[in-house]
Amino acid sequence: MGVGSNLIVRDGGLRAVVIRLGRGFNGIEIDGNTVIAGAAALDAHVAKKAADAGLDLTFLRTIPGSIGGAVRMNAGCYGTYTADHFIWAEVVTRTGEIMRLGPEDLQFQYRQTAWPEGAVLIRAAFEASEGVPEELHARMQEQLAKRDETQPTKDRTAGSTFRNPAGFSSTGRADDSHDLKAWKVIDDAGMRGAMRGGAQMSPKHSNFLVNTGEASADDLESLGEEVRKRVFQNSGIELEWEIMRVGEPAPAKAKLADK
Incomplete structure (x- = not known):
């Protein structure tokens, strides 16, 4: 790590x-x-x-x-x-x-x-x-200014959430140009600013998952999976996670029926 x-x-x-x-x-x-x-x-x-x-x-x-x-x-x-x-x-x-x-x-x-x-x-x-x-x-100062202008650098994020999709050549075959940006297909799917619990796709740059204050890891990952689903439904593009996700989900809460 x-x-x-x-x-x-x-x-x-x-x-x-x-x-x-x-x-x-x-x-x-x-x-x-x-x-x-x-x-x-x-x-x-x-x-x-x-x-x-x-x-x-x-x-x-x-x-x-x-x-x-x-x-x-x-x-x-x-x-x-x-x-x-x-x-x-x-x-x-x-x-x-x-x-x-x-x-x-x-x-x-x-x-x-x-x-x-x-x-x-x-x-x-x-x-x-x-x-x-x-x-x-x-x-480098110019690059920092550009980043601060276009990305949520003051918010709590894990960096870019998804890899940029592979592009398509004039023949319709997939290539590795990555000219198509993840934020663009997320926007097209209407998911800029989307929220789940304390997690949000940044309104400033929609390829950044933001912890707005009390987000759980499940909030963040679930919102990311919802974005992937909506993008696929809208464009047929399957976004790949860039953020590494490790560990286990939280244990399920005990059922009250066991009283």
Whole structure:
């Protein structure tokens, strides 16, 4: 587990050991055009430290997560993905072996990788092009302003809820362009601002699930499933969750009939 973005833990909790890497895994090193970051390093910190060194990893600046999650989910923004800069990742297996994995091992795809079961990422290396530090920092400020203008950054969300659907070519066959946006098909299905319990599809950006104050995990997941159903009924498009959902539902309440 990184910093909890893109994650819903169901109300019944998780029957598992949860590993959250701490300060010993948040180092950031610069070696020429290579940036080596610990899995616990925040994406924003990596982007800023790289910019200080005149290296362009600006796409990471607005991604609210850590490097471990960025690699695991092939995080991206503004048309650039983690896979575009990835060199290698070091992981620890369940048997305690440290392994180095390359792009061919992870088989990057849109918002997913072929991750070895049970492996824990500890650090990763990225190649970055050169730039002028002042210009890189200015670009990141523009990206932050754009994000704040279009996304509910002040609300409690888990980030983008659904993956953008695959597009369709002129022949009608599915492709991987992802030019069609999840928020658009959610809007078309009339689900912008929809609510269930304390959960709401953000009126500002309808691909964000918002906890308005007292939402349970079930409120959030149930509203998300209702959105998927309505979108499919309206357009035939089956949205895929981008948020990871883990754990078990809350135990059912005892029946009063047992008195």
